[in-house]
Amino acid sequence: MAIKVNVDVMLAKRKMQLKELSALTGxxxxxxxxxxxxxxxxxxxxxxxxxxxxxxxxPGDILEWEGLS
Amino acid sequence: MRNLKDVLAVVAIIVFTALMPRLFPADMHNVIFAVFIVLVVIFQMCSFSGRSKLSWKRFYTSSFNILTTKNTLKLDFEFDQKTLFEKAKEVLITNGYKNLIIDESRKLILVKERISFKSWGENIYVTILGKDNGNSELVYESVAFQIYTWGKNEDNGTKFLANMEESFII
Known part of the structure; x- marks a missing residue:
């Protein structure tokens, strides 16, 4: 898919775990x-x-278009 | 009528009812009727005791079991077995199913629908089968505890698979 999801990158930057994000967002x-x-x-x-x-x-930190690269 | 099995079942019932007075002497009619009723009662008693047990799946879903109506739907997903299993649980709960019996090792979920004034209830078995390429297959099997259904079980299955697909819109 041309759209890349960078949730893991942002999680690493914020030093947060998936579980914590889940609890915060519902x-x-x-x-x-x-x-x-x-x-x-x-x-x-x-x-x-x-x-x-x-x-x-x-939103741009989470979603990235990598179509032309 | 949805398929040949339904047509044959209805034709067989009509023919048997019409021919019964000629096939059997009059004093046998009550005996045949009683045997039939006893068989149905035994079957329903077995159903009550085994419905909550995953080990009874083979018995209910067997094509030789003519007292249940089976419906099977299959769909491939580009997800691993564990993710799809968790997703199936989530979708079932979101759909309002409450009585979930889960076997994590076999990736099997049993949903027991209660008996009501409208139906004898049904058992829904959702199995997630892993594939060699890392994808998985979802197998939805519903068993209605009656010889004939009016298609509600099939509709429920189709609806569940549609909800599964839709659940990937996050």
């Missing part, structure tokens, strides 16, 4: 894991908002 561990693997079909704005809020970052 998104289940399995869903975050799927998102991290880049295997999700789509992402809701509400999910994106919750992750950005918890990690104190912008």
């Amino acid at each position: 998104i289940s561990n399995v869903n975050l894991s799927i998102l991290k693997q880049g295997k999700g079909k789509a992402i809701r704005f509400t999910t994106l908002e919750a992750i950005c809020k918890a990690l104190d970052c912008q």
